[in-house]
Amino acid sequence: MGYTVGILTISDTASVDSTKDLSGPTLKTVFEQASNENNTFNIVRSAIIPDEFGRIQNIVKQWSDNDNLDIVITTGGTGFGVKDITPEAIEPLLQKTSSGITHAMIATSLQKTPFAALSRPVSGVRGKTIILTVPGSPKGAKENLEAVINILPHAIDLVKGGTGENVHAQLNDQKINSSRDESGHQCVHNTKHEHHHHKYEHDTTRSFLSDPLSGPVTQRQRKSPYPMITVDEALNIIASNVGILGSITVPVNENLIGMVLAEDVYAKEPVPGYRASIVDGYAVVASDGPGIYPVIGVSIANASQTETMQLKPGQIARITTGGPIPNGATAVVMVEDTTLVKASADGLQEELVEIHVQARDNEWIREIGSDTSVGTIVVRKGELVTAVGGEIGVMASVGVQEVRVYKRPVFGILSTGNEVINHNEKNELKYGQIRDSNRPTFLAIGKVTGFEVKDFGIVNDNAQELENVLKSALSQVDVLVTTGGVSMGEFDLLKPTLERSLGATIHFGRLKMKPGKPTTFATIGSDESKKLIFSLPGNPVSATVTFYLFVLPALRKIAGYNNWNLPIVQAELTNNINLDPRPEYHRALISFDHMKGKFLAVSTGNQISSRMLSMRSCNALLKLPEKTDQLKEFAKGIMVNAILIGQLN
Structure with missing residues (x-):
């Protein structure tokens, strides 16, 4: 069955700048990830408005009374702030309240943080529409919706006059087919809709999208259960889960290069100090x-x-x-x-x-202090210390000997696969073996970007071995990057190991892009100790492209960069490029033509995801749209957006 959904973001800030809305896209992703062949949540309405009583009521009434949406969910304005008025605006509109749903949302968040007690969600029914209010933080919004999303189809069926039997039968069939535990045991269900008792041999709180780690290959899923989302949606999800690390005090010397100032720096001495x-x-x-x-x-x-x-x-x-x-x-x-x-x-x-x-x-x-007087701000909070910008020189000139900077994240790299061997293995390759080019590539990127990298080697396709290495690696790094094991094969163990063995939350597991469709992003731990996990495809080009698109920006954001996304320039194509059914990140070499006064882009040739030669000399990724009946190629001379990943020649 398909259900229509409206998402209303209530925020003064986001209503002025829609890029500040992280909760709306997060809710959209939760609905998409919960959709399956039996139940599909379709986002048909979305809006961002300020914290204004009348506008909140008008939109909710429009979506429920006129548009007849099945679900209207609001995010924001449920706290104790002076302008938090969402509950007061929504409550008078409800014809029935649903205290059980409200309790489930609060109880779920209270398991994560005691501050959830300060949230004031309300929920209920207006006409044939379920109305929910969730917090404005992406984390709180996600937790609240995930707490109740599995019962919403049943609730909608009842609100529309049904008995709920059809929905419950679907849920029962789905559980029997997909919710086997690692031992192959099935869950036992009471199918009476009045009381939904679910008895499991092991896990009593979670359902998983990934396959069990054991059991016959005949029971694995034939299609990915992870909704395919866009790159922009993926970046929003990552951004909502990335925070800046704490700050430290360090000496002013060349080791500051690549660090971001955590406070304004003031001149301690005048320059010059004498006439x-x-x-x-x-x-x-x-x-x-x-x-x-x-x-x-x-x-x-x-x-x-x-x-x-x-x-x-x-x-x-x-x-x-x-x-x-x-x-x-x-x-x-x-x-x-x-x-x-x-x-x-x-x-x-x-x-x-x-x-x-x-x-x-x-x-x-x-005169004394004519260049810089005592107390002048010489470097501002959030500025990046570069090798060419003079930040170190100016701080040294005014007597500043140490400063506070944001900690730089440590990331780990791990390759998986029985067929993968170290690139420097001296013996000749056996039939079916491949040399690992992903770890050497990531080590090189870490060196040039200044981030510390820990190399955790190669792990075979063995669930217990993989679990042990993942646990060890996650205890030593802020971000873990794995390659391989994220597709649909019987030895693709990353997703189930993360979900089932480590208790990680997989935020997305499939992207609408080329290359890199099975790219997976997960987190584990609380806000204070949250670790990020990027599980990238094993094909070397896919791994490298997705590292630049997702991992490197996340590392820069953690390190405190104000502009953490990689720079984009406009470049003119010098050759025709056929478009792909998926949006493509095409490897290219760009350079600046001083005669024409513009950047020129040259394709690196065959773009197959296993051909690492397409990365040689590459310094940019061209953002190409998906192919349509009307647009099948980009012709020579067209201007395209190019993400810079290397130095310009």
């Missing part, structure tokens, strides 16, 4: 004017100079660039505007020099 000459010449009293004057000394930029000479009217002093201005001097005259009149008897010293110009007060003098 200094900007040019080589003579310190003078400007009011003396042109004339011939005795040279009483020399002022040079020298740390051993312990005191400043005293200059009186009618005297001058030779001075070098950066030399301290003598006391009493009011200007500097460049050496080019003077003439030597008399030298010492030995010819080594100047005694009399003629000044040819009228100096102005403070001319060619850098």
Whole structure:
């Protein structure tokens, strides 16, 4: 059966900038992941509005009374904030309240955090529409909806006048067919709809999309149970699950490169710290004017100079660039505007020099703090320390010796597969073996981007061995990247091991893209200790492309980058490219043509996902749309978006 759904995001911030809405896309993903051949949730309405009482009521009434949606779910405005008015707006619209659904949502969140007690959700029925309110945080919204989504078809059937028997029979059949535990035992169900008792041999709280880790191959699923979502939806899901690590204090030195400042940095010392000459010449009293004057000394930029000479009217002093201005001097005259009149008897010293110009007060003098005064913000919170931007130099110049920066995440890499061997194995390949190019590639990316990488080697397609290695790796890293084992084969064990053995949450397991369709993203642990898991395809090109699209941006976001997505430029195609039924990330080499004043993109050739040669010299991924009857190719000369993954030539 198909059910119509409306998702209403209530947020002052997101109503101004829709990119700030992370909860709406999260709810959409939950509905899509819960859809199957028996029950499909179709998102037919969505909107983002500010926290305004009348607008909330008008849209909910429109969607339920006129559009006759089966489910209307709101996200946001359920807390204790001054502007949190969603429950007050929704409650008067309900013709029946559903305290059981509300209790289930709160109870589920309370298992994760005591702060769930501060949420004020309401739920109920208006006409033939189920109305739910969930928190505005993506995590809270997801938890609340997942707590009740499996009973919504049954509730809708009852609201529409049915008995619920058909829906319950579907659920019963689905459980019998897909909810075997690792021992192959089935779940036992009471099919009476008045009381939904589910007795399991093992797991009593979760149902899994992945296959069991044991049991005959004949029972594995023939089609992926994971909804296919877009790359943009996947990026939103990742963003909602990625937080910045804590901050640490580190010395100001070259090791800061690649780190992001966790606080504003203030100048501790003025620059310059003394009155200094900007040019080589003579310190003078400007009011003396042109004339011939005795040279009483020399002022040079020298740390051993312990005191400043005293200059009186009618005297001058030779001075070098950066030399301290003598006391009493009011200007500097460049050496080019003077003439030597008399030298010492030995010819080594100047005694009399003629000044040819009228100096102005403070001319060619850098005053104390004229470049940077004490207390000036020299680097701002959120700025990236680069090798070329001068951030280290400016901090060093003002006496800053240590700063607070965000911790940089550590990521681990792990390859899977019985056929995979180390790339540097000296023996010849046996029939059916392949060399692992994924780990060397990721190690190289880690080195050039400055992120610390831990290499956990290769693990065979063995469930217990895989579980042990995953547990060990996750205890040592913030982000774990695996390759292989995420498709539909009988030895593709990543998803069931993550779900069933480790208790991880799989947020998506299939993407509408080429290459990289089976890319999987999961998390494990609470907000404070959450670990990210990216399980990428085994094909080397798919693994590398999805690393750049998903893993590297996540690492940058964790590290505190303000602009954590990779940069995108417009480039002109220099050759025709046939489009694919899926949106494609085409490997290309781009360069800037100074004559044309634009970037040019050259395809790297055959784009098959096993052909690592398509990554050679590649510095960009061209974002190509899916093929349609009207658009089957991109012709030479078309401008396309190119994601930069390497240096421009």
